[in-house]
Amino acid sequence: MLIKLEIPPGLYKNGTEYQAAGRWYDANLVRWFENTLRPIGGWQTMSDTQFSDVSRGMHAYFDNSNNRRLIVGTTSNLYVYREGESQSDITPSGIATGRTDATAETGYGAQFYGEHTYGTARPDNQQYDPATTWSIDNFGEDAICSNTTDGKVYIWENDPTAVATVLTNAPTNNQGVLVTDERFVMCFGADGNSRKVQWSSQEAATVWTPASTNSAGSLEIASDGEIVAGIVVRGQILLITNTSAHALSFVGSPFYYTQEKVGSNCGIIAPKAVAVTGTSAFWMGEKSFFRYDGGYTTPIASDVSDFVFNRINSAQRSKIWAVINGQYNECWWFYPSTSSTEIDSYVVYNFLDNTWTVGSLVRTAGVDAGVFVNPVWASTDRYIYEHETGFGYDSATPFAESGAIEIGTGERLTDVTELIPDESNLGDTSVIFKTRNFPTATETTSSSISMANPTSVRLTARQVRIRVSGNTASDWRYGDMRLNVQAGSRR
Numbered sequence: 001m002l003i004k005l006e007i008p009p010g011l012y013k014n015g016t017e018y019q020a021a022g023r024w025y026d027a028n029l030v031r032w033f034e035n036t037l038r039p040i041g042g043w044q045t046m047s048d049t050q051f052s053d054v055s056r057g058m059h060a061y062f063d064n065s066n067n068r069r070l071i072v073g074t075t076s077n078l079y080v081y082r083e084g085e086s087q088s089d090i091t092p093s094g095i096a097t098g099r100t101d102a103t104a105e106t107g108y109g110a111q112f113y114g115e116h117t118y119g120t121a122r123p124d125n126q127q128y129d130p131a132t133t134w135s136i137d138n139f140g141e142d143a144i145c146s147n148t149t150d151g152k153v154y155i156w157e158n159d160p161t162a163v164a165t166v167l168t169n170a171p172t173n174n175q176g177v178l179v180t181d182e183r184f185v186m187c188f189g190a191d192g193n194s195r196k197v198q199w200s201s202q203e204a205a206t207v208w209t210p211a212s213t214n215s216a217g218s219l220e221i222a223s224d225g226e227i228v229a230g231i232v233v234r235g236q237i238l239l240i241t242n243t244s245a246h247a248l249s250f251v252g253s254p255f256y257y258t259q260e261k262v263g264s265n266c267g268i269i270a271p272k273a274v275a276v277t278g279t280s281a282f283w284m285g286e287k288s289f290f291r292y293d294g295g296y297t298t299p300i301a302s303d304v305s306d307f308v309f310n311r312i313n314s315a316q317r318s319k320i321w322a323v324i325n326g327q328y329n330e331c332w333w334f335y336p337s338t339s340s341t342e343i344d345s346y347v348v349y350n351f352l353d354n355t356w357t358v359g360s361l362v363r364t365a366g367v368d369a370g371v372f373v374n375p376v377w378a379s380t381d382r383y384i385y386e387h388e389t390g391f392g393y394d395s396a397t398p399f400a401e402s403g404a405i406e407i408g409t410g411e412r413l414t415d416v417t418e419l420i421p422d423e424s425n426l427g428d429t430s431v432i433f434k435t436r437n438f439p440t441a442t443e444t445t446s447s448s449i450s451m452a453n454p455t456s457v458r459l460t461a462r463q464v465r466i467r468v469s470g471n472t473a474s475d476w477r478y479g480d481m482r483l484n485v486q487a488g489s490r491r
Helices: 305-309 314-319
Strands: 002-004 024-028 030-033 036-039 043-045 055-062 068-074 078-082 134-139 142-147 154-156 176-179 185-188 196-199 217-220 227-233 236-241 244-252 256-264 274-276 281-284 289-292 297-300 321-325 330-335 345-350 355-360 365-367 376-378 384-387 399-402 414-420 429-436 455-461 463-470 482-487
Touching: 024 355, 030 345, 030 355, 055 134, 055 142, 055 376, 068 134, 068 142, 068 365, 078 154, 142 176, 176 227, 185 227, 196 256, 217 256, 227 274, 227 281, 244 289, 256 289, 281 321, 281 330, 321 365, 414 463, 429 455, 455 463
Parallel strands: 055 365, 134 176, 274 321
Antiparallel strands: 002 482, 024 399, 030 036, 043 384, 055 068, 068 078, 134 142, 142 154, 176 185, 185 196, 196 217, 227 236, 236 244, 244 256, 274 281, 281 289, 289 297, 321 330, 330 345, 345 355, 365 376, 376 384, 399 463, 414 455, 414 482, 429 463
16 A cells, blocks of 8 residues: 655654654754755855854844945954955954853862862852854944953944944943844943943934933843843844843833833843844743744744753853744754854754754854845854855755654554655655664664655565655755555564
Protein backbone atom coordinates (compact mmCIF):
# COMPACT_ATOMS: atom_id res chain seq x y z
CA MET A 1 0.00 0.00 0.00
CA LEU A 2 1.03 3.61 -0.55
CA ILE A 3 1.65 5.78 2.51
CA LYS A 4 1.46 9.53 1.88
CA LEU A 5 4.05 11.35 4.00
CA GLU A 6 2.03 14.44 4.91
CA ILE A 7 4.56 15.79 7.39
CA PRO A 8 3.43 19.15 8.85
CA PRO A 9 5.72 22.20 8.66
CA GLY A 10 8.32 22.89 11.32
CA LEU A 11 10.47 20.84 13.66
CA TYR A 12 9.72 18.96 16.87
CA LYS A 13 12.83 18.52 19.06
CA ASN A 14 11.49 18.69 22.62
CA GLY A 15 11.35 14.93 23.07
CA THR A 16 12.96 11.83 21.67
CA GLU A 17 13.45 11.06 18.04
CA TYR A 18 10.73 8.37 18.29
CA GLN A 19 8.30 10.91 19.76
CA ALA A 20 8.81 13.00 16.62
CA ALA A 21 6.95 10.34 14.59
CA GLY A 22 5.03 12.05 11.83
CA ARG A 23 7.02 15.28 12.30
CA TRP A 24 10.28 16.74 11.06
CA TYR A 25 13.00 16.23 13.66
CA ASP A 26 16.14 17.96 12.38
CA ALA A 27 17.07 20.47 9.68
CA ASN A 28 19.58 23.00 8.47
CA LEU A 29 19.30 25.93 6.05
CA VAL A 30 15.67 25.17 5.14
CA ARG A 31 12.33 26.76 5.86
CA TRP A 32 8.65 25.93 5.54
CA PHE A 33 6.87 28.70 3.71
CA GLU A 34 3.36 28.54 2.31
CA ASN A 35 3.24 24.99 3.70
CA THR A 36 6.16 23.80 1.54
CA LEU A 37 9.68 22.70 2.45
CA ARG A 38 12.32 24.70 0.59
CA PRO A 39 15.89 25.99 1.06
CA ILE A 40 16.58 29.39 2.57
CA GLY A 41 18.19 31.86 0.22
CA GLY A 42 21.95 31.86 -0.04
CA TRP A 43 24.38 34.75 0.49
CA GLN A 44 27.18 36.73 -1.07
CA THR A 45 29.69 39.23 0.29
CA MET A 46 28.46 42.81 0.23
CA SER A 47 31.87 44.44 0.62
CA ASP A 48 35.39 43.22 -0.02
CA THR A 49 36.75 45.19 2.95
CA GLN A 50 36.92 43.57 6.37
CA PHE A 51 36.12 45.25 9.65
CA SER A 52 38.80 45.35 12.33
CA ASP A 53 36.87 43.06 14.67
CA VAL A 54 33.56 41.25 15.08
CA SER A 55 30.31 43.13 14.45
CA ARG A 56 27.94 43.35 17.43
CA GLY A 57 25.33 45.81 16.21
CA MET A 58 23.93 47.15 12.93
CA HIS A 59 21.41 49.71 11.74
CA ALA A 60 20.34 50.74 8.22
CA TYR A 61 18.55 53.92 7.12
CA PHE A 62 18.21 56.46 4.29
CA ASP A 63 19.74 59.91 4.73
CA ASN A 64 17.96 63.06 3.57
CA SER A 65 19.39 62.67 0.06
CA ASN A 66 18.05 59.11 -0.20
CA ASN A 67 21.51 57.57 0.22
CA ARG A 68 21.63 54.22 1.98
CA ARG A 69 23.57 54.15 5.23
CA LEU A 70 24.60 51.04 7.14
CA ILE A 71 26.12 51.72 10.57
CA VAL A 72 28.09 48.80 11.99
CA GLY A 73 29.37 48.63 15.56
CA THR A 74 32.16 46.13 16.23
CA THR A 75 33.84 45.19 19.49
CA SER A 76 35.80 48.47 19.64
CA ASN A 77 35.04 50.34 16.42
CA LEU A 78 32.27 52.03 14.48
CA TYR A 79 31.87 52.00 10.69
CA VAL A 80 29.54 53.34 8.03
CA TYR A 81 28.98 51.39 4.82
CA ARG A 82 27.77 53.42 1.84
CA GLU A 83 26.24 51.36 -0.95
CA GLY A 84 28.43 51.46 -4.02
CA GLU A 85 31.30 53.01 -2.06
CA SER A 86 33.92 51.77 0.37
CA GLN A 87 33.16 51.66 4.07
CA SER A 88 34.51 54.38 6.36
CA ASP A 89 35.87 54.07 9.89
CA ILE A 90 33.96 56.58 12.03
CA THR A 91 35.19 55.32 15.41
CA PRO A 92 35.01 58.16 17.94
CA SER A 93 38.18 59.31 19.65
CA GLY A 94 38.74 57.97 23.16
CA ILE A 95 36.15 55.21 23.03
CA ALA A 96 36.74 52.43 25.58
CA THR A 97 38.17 49.16 24.33
CA GLY A 98 35.39 46.61 24.08
CA ARG A 99 35.21 42.96 25.09
CA THR A 100 35.25 40.34 22.34
CA ASP A 101 34.11 37.64 24.78
CA ALA A 102 32.15 37.75 28.00
CA THR A 103 33.91 36.88 31.25
CA ALA A 104 32.37 35.54 34.43
CA GLU A 105 34.26 35.53 37.71
CA THR A 106 32.96 32.17 38.89
CA GLY A 107 36.01 29.96 38.45
CA TYR A 108 38.95 29.07 40.65
CA GLY A 109 40.43 32.13 42.38
CA ALA A 110 37.47 34.38 41.66
CA GLN A 111 36.65 34.79 45.38
CA PHE A 112 38.34 34.67 48.74
CA TYR A 113 39.52 31.31 50.03
CA GLY A 114 36.86 29.56 52.14
CA GLU A 115 34.05 31.95 51.16
CA HIS A 116 31.70 29.09 50.21
CA THR A 117 31.23 25.55 51.44
CA TYR A 118 33.37 23.01 49.61
CA GLY A 119 31.31 20.94 47.15
CA THR A 120 28.42 23.42 47.05
CA ALA A 121 27.71 25.28 43.82
CA ARG A 122 28.50 28.97 43.95
CA PRO A 123 25.52 31.36 43.75
CA ASP A 124 24.50 32.62 40.31
CA ASN A 125 25.02 36.31 41.07
CA GLN A 126 28.75 36.41 40.47
CA GLN A 127 30.40 39.21 38.50
CA TYR A 128 29.56 38.89 34.80
CA ASP A 129 31.19 41.14 32.22
CA PRO A 130 29.26 40.78 28.94
CA ALA A 131 30.67 40.94 25.44
CA THR A 132 30.37 44.42 23.95
CA THR A 133 27.19 45.03 21.95
CA TRP A 134 25.86 48.19 20.31
CA SER A 135 22.50 49.96 20.21
CA ILE A 136 22.24 52.13 17.07
CA ASP A 137 19.42 54.32 15.76
CA ASN A 138 19.05 57.32 13.49
CA PHE A 139 17.97 60.83 14.44
CA GLY A 140 16.97 62.07 11.01
CA GLU A 141 20.05 61.51 8.85
CA ASP A 142 22.42 61.36 11.82
CA ALA A 143 23.32 58.12 13.59
CA ILE A 144 22.99 57.80 17.38
CA CYS A 145 25.16 55.04 18.86
CA SER A 146 26.20 53.59 22.21
CA ASN A 147 27.83 50.36 23.34
CA THR A 148 27.49 48.44 26.57
CA THR A 149 31.15 48.69 27.59
CA ASP A 150 31.83 52.38 26.88
CA GLY A 151 28.37 53.63 27.90
CA LYS A 152 28.61 57.05 26.20
CA VAL A 153 26.24 58.29 23.50
CA TYR A 154 27.83 59.19 20.16
CA ILE A 155 26.45 61.03 17.15
CA TRP A 156 27.66 60.70 13.56
CA GLU A 157 26.43 63.64 11.51
CA ASN A 158 26.28 61.95 8.11
CA ASP A 159 29.75 63.01 7.00
CA PRO A 160 31.83 60.04 5.74
CA THR A 161 35.01 62.10 6.20
CA ALA A 162 34.32 62.72 9.90
CA VAL A 163 34.20 60.42 12.91
CA ALA A 164 31.41 60.13 15.44
CA THR A 165 31.61 62.42 18.47
CA VAL A 166 30.17 62.40 21.98
CA LEU A 167 26.61 63.71 21.99
CA THR A 168 26.74 66.96 23.95
CA ASN A 169 25.13 66.87 27.43
CA ALA A 170 23.91 63.27 27.05
CA PRO A 171 24.12 61.01 30.13
CA THR A 172 27.03 58.60 30.39
CA ASN A 173 27.45 55.02 31.60
CA ASN A 174 24.29 53.95 29.75
CA GLN A 175 23.05 50.46 28.90
CA GLY A 176 21.71 51.63 25.55
CA VAL A 177 20.08 54.34 23.47
CA LEU A 178 17.18 54.68 21.00
CA VAL A 179 15.20 57.36 19.17
CA THR A 180 11.46 57.44 19.85
CA ASP A 181 8.73 57.98 17.28
CA GLU A 182 8.24 61.45 18.80
CA ARG A 183 11.94 62.23 18.09
CA PHE A 184 13.33 62.13 21.58
CA VAL A 185 16.78 60.62 22.05
CA MET A 186 16.29 58.21 24.97
CA CYS A 187 18.90 56.46 27.12
CA PHE A 188 18.11 53.48 29.34
CA GLY A 189 20.20 52.37 32.27
CA ALA A 190 21.19 56.05 32.22
CA ASP A 191 24.07 57.37 34.34
CA GLY A 192 24.74 53.89 35.68
CA ASN A 193 21.27 53.62 37.27
CA SER A 194 20.01 50.26 36.01
CA ARG A 195 16.33 51.34 36.19
CA LYS A 196 16.61 54.91 34.95
CA VAL A 197 15.31 56.17 31.62
CA GLN A 198 16.34 59.65 30.49
CA TRP A 199 15.41 61.55 27.34
CA SER A 200 16.47 64.72 25.57
CA SER A 201 14.15 67.54 24.70
CA GLN A 202 11.98 66.81 21.67
CA GLU A 203 13.82 67.55 18.39
CA ALA A 204 16.82 68.74 20.41
CA ALA A 205 19.32 65.90 20.86
CA THR A 206 21.77 68.03 22.91
CA VAL A 207 19.26 69.39 25.47
CA TRP A 208 19.05 67.03 28.46
CA THR A 209 18.49 69.22 31.52
CA PRO A 210 14.74 69.52 32.28
CA ALA A 211 13.34 73.04 32.27
CA SER A 212 9.99 74.75 31.78
CA THR A 213 11.14 75.68 28.27
CA ASN A 214 11.91 72.15 27.09
CA SER A 215 10.60 68.58 27.24
CA ALA A 216 13.67 66.77 28.60
CA GLY A 217 13.01 64.39 31.47
CA SER A 218 13.58 61.07 33.17
CA LEU A 219 11.87 58.36 35.18
CA GLU A 220 12.71 55.12 36.95
CA ILE A 221 10.79 52.01 36.01
CA ALA A 222 9.14 50.07 38.84
CA SER A 223 10.94 46.75 38.50
CA ASP A 224 12.88 44.31 40.65
CA GLY A 225 15.29 43.83 37.74
CA GLU A 226 17.61 46.00 35.70
CA ILE A 227 17.01 47.25 32.17
CA VAL A 228 18.81 45.07 29.63
CA ALA A 229 17.17 46.10 26.32
CA GLY A 230 15.01 48.84 24.87
CA ILE A 231 13.24 49.00 21.51
CA VAL A 232 10.45 50.95 19.80
CA VAL A 233 7.33 48.91 19.08
CA ARG A 234 3.84 49.95 17.97
CA GLY A 235 4.07 53.56 19.10
CA GLN A 236 5.56 52.64 22.46
CA ILE A 237 8.99 52.08 23.93
CA LEU A 238 9.39 48.55 25.24
CA LEU A 239 11.95 48.19 28.03
CA ILE A 240 12.87 44.64 29.01
CA THR A 241 14.71 43.89 32.23
CA ASN A 242 16.19 40.58 33.34
CA THR A 243 12.86 39.86 35.10
CA SER A 244 10.04 41.87 33.50
CA ALA A 245 8.79 44.03 30.62
CA HIS A 246 7.61 47.65 30.72
CA ALA A 247 5.98 49.92 28.13
CA LEU A 248 6.48 53.69 27.99
CA SER A 249 3.75 55.70 26.26
CA PHE A 250 3.95 59.33 25.16
CA VAL A 251 1.37 61.54 26.96
CA GLY A 252 2.71 65.05 26.29
CA SER A 253 3.41 67.83 28.77
CA PRO A 254 4.18 67.89 31.65
CA PHE A 255 5.22 64.23 32.15
CA TYR A 256 5.80 63.28 28.48
CA TYR A 257 6.10 59.52 29.19
CA THR A 258 4.19 57.20 31.49
CA GLN A 259 5.15 53.64 32.31
CA GLU A 260 3.16 50.41 32.55
CA LYS A 261 4.34 46.97 33.52
CA VAL A 262 3.35 44.63 30.68
CA GLY A 263 4.98 41.37 31.73
CA SER A 264 6.42 39.47 34.68
CA ASN A 265 8.86 36.55 34.72
CA CYS A 266 9.78 37.35 31.12
CA GLY A 267 13.32 38.68 31.39
CA ILE A 268 15.55 38.87 28.32
CA ILE A 269 18.74 36.82 27.96
CA ALA A 270 20.87 39.47 26.17
CA PRO A 271 20.68 43.13 25.05
CA LYS A 272 20.28 42.26 21.35
CA ALA A 273 17.99 39.23 21.76
CA VAL A 274 14.82 41.17 20.79
CA ALA A 275 13.44 42.02 17.34
CA VAL A 276 10.37 43.97 16.18
CA THR A 277 8.11 43.59 13.14
CA GLY A 278 6.43 46.96 13.67
CA THR A 279 3.41 45.44 15.41
CA SER A 280 5.04 42.82 17.62
CA ALA A 281 8.24 42.30 19.59
CA PHE A 282 9.81 38.87 20.06
CA TRP A 283 12.60 38.04 22.48
CA MET A 284 14.52 35.16 23.99
CA GLY A 285 14.52 34.71 27.76
CA GLU A 286 16.66 32.46 29.89
CA LYS A 287 14.49 29.39 29.20
CA SER A 288 11.56 30.61 27.09
CA PHE A 289 10.57 32.82 24.17
CA PHE A 290 8.20 35.79 24.57
CA ARG A 291 5.97 38.02 22.47
CA TYR A 292 4.55 41.50 23.05
CA ASP A 293 1.73 42.81 20.84
CA GLY A 294 1.05 46.18 22.46
CA GLY A 295 -1.09 44.94 25.36
CA TYR A 296 0.77 42.41 27.44
CA THR A 297 3.55 39.86 27.20
CA THR A 298 2.85 36.19 26.48
CA PRO A 299 5.21 33.22 26.38
CA ILE A 300 5.54 31.52 22.98
CA ALA A 301 5.13 27.75 22.98
CA SER A 302 8.08 26.24 21.18
CA ASP A 303 8.64 22.73 19.78
CA VAL A 304 12.42 23.24 19.90
CA SER A 305 12.99 25.12 23.19
CA ASP A 306 14.35 22.12 25.06
CA PHE A 307 16.93 21.54 22.33
CA VAL A 308 17.95 25.21 22.09
CA PHE A 309 18.22 26.15 25.75
CA ASN A 310 20.10 22.99 26.68
CA ARG A 311 22.84 23.78 24.17
CA ILE A 312 23.40 27.52 24.67
CA ASN A 313 26.85 28.48 25.95
CA SER A 314 25.52 30.48 28.90
CA ALA A 315 28.92 32.08 29.56
CA GLN A 316 28.65 33.81 26.14
CA ARG A 317 24.89 34.48 26.23
CA SER A 318 25.45 38.25 25.89
CA LYS A 319 26.29 37.67 22.19
CA ILE A 320 22.80 36.35 21.37
CA TRP A 321 20.92 38.57 18.93
CA ALA A 322 17.67 38.58 17.00
CA VAL A 323 16.59 39.82 13.58
CA ILE A 324 13.34 39.80 11.62
CA ASN A 325 13.22 38.34 8.10
CA GLY A 326 9.95 39.97 7.13
CA GLN A 327 9.64 38.46 3.66
CA TYR A 328 9.10 35.04 5.24
CA ASN A 329 7.38 36.08 8.52
CA GLU A 330 10.37 34.89 10.56
CA CYS A 331 12.21 35.93 13.68
CA TRP A 332 15.77 34.56 13.84
CA TRP A 333 17.88 34.22 16.97
CA PHE A 334 21.60 33.50 16.66
CA TYR A 335 23.43 32.00 19.63
CA PRO A 336 26.70 30.29 20.63
CA SER A 337 26.36 26.56 21.30
CA THR A 338 28.10 24.75 24.14
CA SER A 339 30.80 23.64 21.70
CA SER A 340 31.71 27.22 20.78
CA THR A 341 32.57 30.56 22.39
CA GLU A 342 31.24 32.34 19.30
CA ILE A 343 27.85 32.32 17.57
CA ASP A 344 27.46 29.18 15.45
CA SER A 345 23.74 28.27 15.65
CA TYR A 346 20.30 29.71 15.03
CA VAL A 347 16.64 29.12 15.87
CA VAL A 348 13.81 30.52 13.74
CA TYR A 349 10.18 31.23 14.66
CA ASN A 350 7.64 31.67 11.87
CA PHE A 351 5.21 33.97 13.68
CA LEU A 352 2.49 33.62 11.05
CA ASP A 353 2.45 29.80 10.89
CA ASN A 354 3.61 29.31 14.52
CA THR A 355 6.36 26.86 13.47
CA TRP A 356 10.02 26.48 14.40
CA THR A 357 13.26 25.35 12.85
CA VAL A 358 16.95 25.31 13.81
CA GLY A 359 20.32 25.16 12.10
CA SER A 360 23.96 26.16 12.01
CA LEU A 361 25.17 29.52 10.68
CA VAL A 362 27.80 31.97 11.92
CA ARG A 363 26.31 35.47 11.96
CA THR A 364 26.89 38.14 14.62
CA ALA A 365 24.69 41.14 13.68
CA GLY A 366 22.31 42.19 10.95
CA VAL A 367 19.28 44.04 9.62
CA ASP A 368 16.22 43.02 7.65
CA ALA A 369 15.53 44.00 4.06
CA GLY A 370 13.97 47.41 3.56
CA VAL A 371 16.67 50.01 3.22
CA PHE A 372 18.65 47.38 1.31
CA VAL A 373 16.92 45.02 -1.11
CA ASN A 374 17.86 41.91 0.90
CA PRO A 375 18.74 41.20 4.54
CA VAL A 376 22.29 42.20 5.49
CA TRP A 377 24.10 40.11 8.13
CA ALA A 378 27.70 40.06 9.37
CA SER A 379 29.95 37.10 10.18
CA THR A 380 32.94 36.39 12.39
CA ASP A 381 35.19 36.63 9.32
CA ARG A 382 34.49 40.40 9.63
CA TYR A 383 32.69 40.66 6.30
CA ILE A 384 29.07 41.64 5.74
CA TYR A 385 26.82 39.47 3.57
CA GLU A 386 23.72 40.05 1.52
CA HIS A 387 21.29 37.20 2.29
CA GLU A 388 18.34 35.59 0.51
CA THR A 389 20.20 35.86 -2.78
CA GLY A 390 21.12 32.85 -4.91
CA PHE A 391 21.52 29.38 -3.44
CA GLY A 392 25.15 29.16 -2.39
CA TYR A 393 25.86 28.03 1.19
CA ASP A 394 29.65 27.77 1.24
CA SER A 395 30.25 24.07 1.99
CA ALA A 396 26.89 23.37 3.69
CA THR A 397 23.89 21.52 2.22
CA PRO A 398 20.26 22.32 3.13
CA PHE A 399 18.39 19.32 4.55
CA ALA A 400 15.40 18.21 6.61
CA GLU A 401 15.13 14.91 8.49
CA SER A 402 11.94 13.28 9.74
CA GLY A 403 11.08 11.39 12.87
CA ALA A 404 10.13 7.70 12.80
CA ILE A 405 7.70 6.29 10.24
CA GLU A 406 6.12 2.90 10.97
CA ILE A 407 3.05 0.76 10.27
CA GLY A 408 0.64 0.69 13.19
CA THR A 409 2.54 0.70 16.48
CA GLY A 410 5.55 -1.06 15.07
CA GLU A 411 4.50 -4.61 15.98
CA ARG A 412 5.64 -5.72 12.53
CA LEU A 413 8.65 -4.91 10.40
CA THR A 414 7.98 -2.53 7.52
CA ASP A 415 9.09 -3.39 3.97
CA VAL A 416 9.62 -0.29 1.81
CA THR A 417 9.87 -1.12 -1.88
CA GLU A 418 9.21 2.09 -3.75
CA LEU A 419 9.30 5.86 -3.38
CA ILE A 420 7.12 8.23 -5.41
CA PRO A 421 8.64 11.73 -5.16
CA ASP A 422 6.77 15.02 -5.10
CA GLU A 423 9.01 17.95 -5.99
CA SER A 424 8.81 20.99 -8.22
CA ASN A 425 11.58 19.73 -10.49
CA LEU A 426 12.44 16.02 -10.43
CA GLY A 427 16.01 15.49 -9.30
CA ASP A 428 16.44 18.72 -7.31
CA THR A 429 16.55 16.73 -4.07
CA SER A 430 18.02 13.43 -2.96
CA VAL A 431 16.94 11.11 -0.16
CA ILE A 432 18.67 9.04 2.51
CA PHE A 433 16.76 6.47 4.56
CA LYS A 434 17.67 5.72 8.16
CA THR A 435 16.33 2.52 9.71
CA ARG A 436 16.33 0.75 13.07
CA ASN A 437 14.20 -1.86 14.83
CA PHE A 438 14.04 -0.20 18.25
CA PRO A 439 14.01 3.48 19.30
CA THR A 440 17.46 3.26 20.94
CA ALA A 441 19.04 0.70 18.61
CA THR A 442 21.90 1.51 16.26
CA GLU A 443 20.64 3.24 13.14
CA THR A 444 21.50 2.03 9.65
CA THR A 445 21.90 4.70 6.97
CA SER A 446 21.33 4.06 3.28
CA SER A 447 23.36 5.62 0.52
CA SER A 448 22.02 8.78 -1.12
CA ILE A 449 19.20 8.05 -3.57
CA SER A 450 18.56 10.29 -6.57
CA MET A 451 14.92 10.82 -7.38
CA ALA A 452 13.24 8.98 -10.24
CA ASN A 453 9.57 8.55 -11.02
CA PRO A 454 9.12 6.12 -9.31
CA THR A 455 12.27 5.32 -7.32
CA SER A 456 12.99 1.70 -6.44
CA VAL A 457 14.21 1.06 -2.86
CA ARG A 458 14.68 -2.01 -0.65
CA LEU A 459 14.34 -1.43 3.09
CA THR A 460 13.10 -3.54 6.00
CA ALA A 461 12.81 -2.23 9.58
CA ARG A 462 10.31 -1.33 12.29
CA GLN A 463 11.18 2.37 12.03
CA VAL A 464 12.13 4.34 8.94
CA ARG A 465 13.30 7.95 8.87
CA ILE A 466 13.84 10.03 5.77
CA ARG A 467 16.42 12.77 5.15
CA VAL A 468 15.76 15.14 2.23
CA SER A 469 18.72 17.17 0.95
CA GLY A 470 19.13 19.77 -1.75
CA ASN A 471 20.71 18.15 -4.78
CA THR A 472 21.18 21.30 -6.84
CA ALA A 473 21.88 24.98 -6.13
CA SER A 474 18.30 25.93 -6.91
CA ASP A 475 15.05 27.03 -5.31
CA TRP A 476 13.71 23.49 -4.95
CA ARG A 477 10.39 22.49 -3.39
CA TYR A 478 9.63 19.25 -1.56
CA GLY A 479 6.01 18.20 -1.22
CA ASP A 480 4.24 15.03 0.01
CA MET A 481 6.30 11.99 -0.96
CA ARG A 482 4.60 8.57 -1.00
CA LEU A 483 6.15 5.27 0.05
CA ASN A 484 5.04 1.86 -1.15
CA VAL A 485 5.13 -0.25 1.99
CA GLN A 486 3.85 -3.58 3.27
CA ALA A 487 3.84 -5.30 6.62
CA GLY A 488 6.68 -7.73 7.08
CA SER A 489 7.12 -10.49 9.63
CA ARG A 490 6.78 -9.98 13.39
CA ARG A 491 10.36 -10.90 14.12
